[in-house]
Amino acid sequence: MNKLGVPTSIWSHIENRVSLTPEKQFLVDEFGRSYSFKEFYQEACKYAGWLRALGVVEEARVAWQLPTRVESIFLCAALCKINAVQVPMLPILRHREVTFMCRQAGVDLLIVMNEWGGFDYAGLAQDVAAEGACRRWELLPSLEDIGCAQMDTKNPVRTEEGDGERWIFYTSGTTSDPKGARHADRAILSTAMGMNACLELTAADVVPMVFPFTHIGGIIWLASMVMTGSACFVLERFSDKVFPAMSAAGVTVAGAGTVFIQEYIRYQKRLDEQPLFASLRCTTGGGASKPPNLHRDVREILGGRGYVSGYGMTECPIATMNTLHDPDRQLAATEGRPMPGMLVKIVDRDGRQLGPNDEGEICLKGPHLCLGYVDSALDTDAFDADGYLRTGDIGCVNADGWLSVTGRIKDVIIRKGENISAKRVEDVISGHPAIDAVSVIGLADEERGEMACACVVPANNMGPVGLAELEDFCIANGLRRQECPERVEVFTSLPTNASGKVLKEELKRQLASGG
Known part of the structure; x- marks a missing residue:
């Protein structure tokens, strides 16, 4: 105190x-255990x-x-x-x-x-x-x-x-x-307090812990529930097998991200008129891009207020968030406005602050911000002279303060809310004897948010590498299955700039156009 x-x-x-x-009941799990x-x-x-x-x-x-x-x-x-x-x-x-x-x-x-x-x-x-x-x-x-x-x-x-x-x-x-x-602790508590206000959480709410508790979001939800007295439905693995138990638990706020929400919607369609979550107030999440029709689908299929999402990252969780009272057009297309005390600025390549609706790098500062990295040498590049975190994400803020995220500078693929280092995957694949060059890019995907695509140039006199063979090679060389590419495209050469850097956006454009 x-x-x-x-x-x-x-x-x-x-x-x-x-x-x-x-x-008051606090924890309930899929095995029927309950704790006040x-x-x-x-x-x-x-x-x-x-x-x-x-x-x-x-x-x-x-x-x-x-x-x-x-x-x-x-x-x-x-x-x-x-x-x-x-x-x-x-x-x-x-x-x-x-x-x-x-x-x-x-x-x-x-x-x-x-x-x-x-x-x-x-x-x-x-x-x-x-x-x-x-x-x-x-x-x-x-x-x-x-x-x-x-x-x-x-x-x-x-x-x-x-x-x-x-x-x-x-x-x-x-x-x-x-x-x-x-x-x-103060950053975790400040984040939880802001989320509580946006979602209007009370002791009457029941929230499922669907993503790993070891994620920073798990700790934020713990703080949130302790603050509000709401109940938590605990499950080890997210799958539709536990949806009936979640329904019986009386879930009111269903999270926690695009992939999860899409699974709820698919399951609800199989139930016809019977509601999956009869007491649902809203769904919520962040950490991955959302399809523009997701908010509408939640309202029409699952019920409640819709999809109330936010924007943040491990270094600065939930910097912005929508509220239950925001207009549908903002809930569908933006990640809300800054939480209390949080500052958001958009800057150009030279670090100059941009005006409303101008697109640039998103920078964050405020009570949710981390203390820095364990490796303090990373702090110099991560924070600007005014203490703002350079997120590496691209977006814009409109005149009324709503943030839209439009892309990333960082070479990271976000698959089902999990960050995958493209460089690490490239480093492994480059060791394959049948591959001369490789670039790993993230492609938009309805189920995953993004999927990893390996763009490869075969080595001379070597045949193409199939997806299954590439996955086996990646796992054998230390990658987790979640990090392995889920698509392979063969090129005769990779597009590069004058200094030899692969133009990944050009690769994405070529694949999008079928070229």
Whole structure:
């Protein structure tokens, strides 16, 4: 709490919520387990006791690579209580990424499941620790095993409550190595507060956690729910198999992005007149482009207010967002106006600020902004002289303040909301003996938002490389399946400028025209 009694850390908001509505239902999962805010608090304290017994103290750096389960949420809250620095990692990450992140972030403890989705996370963690990238690793105890743990009743010391580094979220960028954005609790809380206002969230709402909880959006939603007293439906894997359980849970705000919303719409069409979400107020999301007809389809097929989206990134989440009361034309075509305290400017190539409706690079500044990168050498290029984040995205702001995102400077493909480094994929494919040159581009796709297309020039006297063969090669050389190209196009040569740089926009134009 600050001097005015306002909570300024996530844990203090948890304590505040438990004092207000202890018996209110908070977490419900697809297996029928249910926890009130009081029970959530108690389980978090047990996990905190387990962590204390392991020697985890304030400022310790703890990475956790876990699926979206109630146990993961309990652990996250426990680490908030201890005041550790958390490094959440997406479950799809493998040895290269996890090793790099743990080593760069100086991780003291890595927490994983034994096995999930057919993958040996314990074996991965053991290898990472053996290579010296983290000091130790542990398996996350089950709720049954944690039941005998001593509850942690210590009050953490917070000399920089809300302002100090508490989170490191890694994101793929234009380089092969992930970038670690350092965040304070205050940025997460400010983002959640703005989202709460835009969506008018209350204790009556039920929101599904459909994307990985380890994503920064998962932590923002945790803060949001604790602030408002709303309930969370927790599911490990997003598929239409869990839609009936989501429907039974009474979902009112369905997220969390274009791909998810499109799945809801497809499923609803099969139900005919029976509503999938009878109590739906709106859908919401961000992180990927949206088709211009998506807002209309939500209103007509799913019901509610429509698609209320926003714009941001790991370094600066939800900088802008629409509201329930915005005109349909803005909900359909824009990403809303700046959140309270957030500043958005559009600049030309020389950094000069542009006027309304002029297209340029989007730059962001305000309370949601990260503290910088773990690798501080990246800060120089990432922020301008006035402290604005250079997003690498192209867009414009109209005279009334609504932001439209029209493209990207950054060479990143956003597939189902996940960033894929084109350079990393190119680096792998360039090692294929049958390929002389390669350029990987993102093509618009209704299902994925974008799909990766490998534009290749075959080596002399070598036949064309098929998609299946290329995927096998990429996986064998360290790429995740999600990073592999989903389309291959063969060229006799790639278009380049005078300095030899491949003209990717020209490739996109050629493919769009069928040339």
